Amino acid sequence: MLILAADVGTGTQDILLFDSEKEVENSLIMVMPAPTRITGEKIRKATREGKAIVLTGNIMGGGPSAFAVRAHLKAGFPVYATEQAALTIHDSIEKVKAFGIRIVSEEEAKQLACEGEAKKDTVNIIMQDFDPESVSSALSAFGVCMPENYAVAVQDHGNAPEKSNRVYRFELFREFIDRGGKLANFVYRPGEIPEAFTRMKAQADSLLKSVGNPETRSIFMDTGPAAIFGALTDPAAIQPSIVVNIGNGHTLGALVNKNRITALFEHHSSSMDPEKLQDYIVRLANGSLGFEEVFEDGGHGAYIREAPGFEQVRSIMVTGPKRQMLEKLSKSGIRTEISHKLHFAAPFGSMMLSGCFGLLAGFFEKYPEPSIKFINH
Known part of the structure; x- marks a missing residue:
């Protein structure tokens, strides 16, 4: 089975062609401009x-x-x-x-x-966010055909013309976490995409129109949860874990326990620094990071349903193209509150593809294939 996973961000679009007949590490990859x-x-x-x-x-x-x-x-x-x-x-x-x-x-x-x-x-x-024709053209130059299965992630704030889209995004996150916070709560087939996710729905419509087959197997996710669940495929992710995705545009931190997201914060990467991010991580785990504080600082917000306390957190998994923000903290030689728990996630050997691996996990959540072995499904 071939699955094309595309994680569309602000800086790059990260593309992985998964082949169930090969080792995951032998998947074809492209990291291209967003x-x-x-x-x-x-x-x-x-x-x-x-x-x-x-x-x-x-x-x-x-x-x-x-x-x-x-x-x-x-x-x-x-x-x-x-x-x-x-x-x-x-x-x-x-x-x-x-x-x-x-x-x-x-x-x-x-x-x-x-x-x-x-x-x-x-x-x-x-x-257009995801352009199958451009991807097909790039692959065909190397004699590779497009697959029949797709998994796409975009960041979708939700359609909220009368309120701040930052507020609305966290209202949606809160709903998904309250419903269980499991991977399945964040993955959609084309017909399951909530009306509020207009950007996600637009990509589903464009994709199915482009491939010309409404029966094409495909799933869609927000880039945040895709990166979180993808980073968890790294063996170092021992739960309870905090996953921090430091992207080109946004930084998202999630507390995950028993494969459930129980707490979350999101801010703009340009507004973060090592000390501030460390403080957010610790207070997310301790349950003291509030929505208003993050929002008033220009971020999207925070929501905490369950927080076991920082001492209970067993790993802090860091991913994303701006992860050097915490690498500097790690390499400074100064022991900090989080340094002994830090791991720089590289699922299947590739840090930039955390979102793609989350998408693959999401695909197998919606289209189970017992004969295919993939971590976290």
């Missing part, structure tokens, strides 16, 4: 050339792409967008219009793009 960064550069190129842009496609990750759109408008150049593409910029279409973006129908967008290409004064930019 789609939002690729899209952002296309927009910046149009700005430099003084061209209008037409945004089509679907909801995708904001950040770099959204910042580039704002800069394009500020430079005085037109931005047209279909409603689905515009939701990348903000959950409220009225606010999108207030930014100066002109909302058009799919037909109008197609016409604007065609006329603009003829005049060479307009660029059509397709908004």
